[in-house]
Amino acid sequence: MHDEAVRDRTGAEDTRPGRRTVELDGAEALQLLSTVPLGRIVFTRRALPAVRPVNHLVDAGDIVLRTHEGAALTTHAREAGSDGVVVAYEADQIDLVTRLGWSVVVTGYCLPVTDPAEADRYRALLHPWTDQRNDEVLRIRPDLVTGIRLVPAVRPATPKTA
Numbered sequence: 001m002h003d004e005a006v007r008d009r010t011g012a013e014d015t016r017p018g019r020r021t022v023e024l025d026g027a028e029a030l031q032l033l034s035t036v037p038l039g040r041i042v043f044t045r046r047a048l049p050a051v052r053p054v055n056h057l058v059d060a061g062d063i064v065l066r067t068h069e070g071a072a073l074t075t076h077a078r079e080a081g082s083d084g085v086v087v088a089y090e091a092d093q094i095d096l097v098t099r100l101g102w103s104v105v106v107t108g109y110c111l112p113v114t115d116p117a118e119a120d121r122y123r124a125l126l127h128p129w130t131d132q133r134n135d136e137v138l139r140i141r142p143d144l145v146t147g148i149r150l151v152p153a154v155r156p157a158t159p160k161t162a
Contacts, residue, residue, distance in 0.1 A: 018153035019099055029104040029147030032093070034058035038129075039091030041065065041140075043110070045072045056089070057126050062141055063089055063106060064113070064122050066134040074136045077110050084109030089140055094150065104147035106140060113137040 024032070033039070037055050044050065050072060056065045067074045076085045087110040094101030113119045119137045128134040 019150045020153040021148040022151055024102065024104070024147035024149055026142075026145035029145045030058055030061060030106075030142075032102050032147065033063070033091050033104045033106070036091050036093055039063075039089055041073065041110075042088040042090070043073050043076060043085060045076075055126065055129050056091070057122075059122075062139050064126060064137065064139050066123065066126055066128055067136045067138060068132050068134045069136060071136065073110065074112070074138065077112050077138055080111075082111075084111035084141070086110075087140060100150050100152065102147060102149045104145070106142045107144040108140050108142040110138050110140045113139050 034057070037057075038053060039056055040051050040053050042049055042051050052073070054065045054067070056063050058064075073085075073087075079085075087108065089106040089108075090104065092101060092103035094103065113122060122137045123135070126137075
């Protein structure tokens with residue numbers, strides 16, 4: 001008895017071991033998020049989802065990012081007042097060859113950092129990846145932190161025939 005061959009998009013046989021997902025707890029998910037510099041923020045713009053890649057840092061459980069004056073997210077966060085605007089933030093690190101790694105999603109409220117000293121501290125720690133002037137500092141206060149780790153699946157041994 002032998003397993004059916006698994007084929008990739010090109011039709012080639014995929015000989016890599018299978019994968020399974022393992023749920024992460026919130027603390028481990030935030031710790032993993034702190035190990036990568038880039039993620040994607042999801043927010044609503046004109047009643048439709050908008051996604052932007054941004055660099056970030058994790059500080060005391062909050063996700064901090066910088067944007068530019070006039071950015072849709074900055075405007076929404078300011079207009080929302082003290083409640084902030086609901087966002088999702090996703091980052092991952094997945095090896096394209098082994099297809100192993102992790103993915104984390106944070107859902108929470110995004111607010112401008114209004115304390116000048118705190119905003120200056122974040123500006124010193126978090127450098128934009130583009131040539132755009134990103135003077136606005138935003139903070140995501142997580143309400144829900146979820147994540148998965150993709151790990152090798154344990155396949156049952158195939159009985160040997162004599």
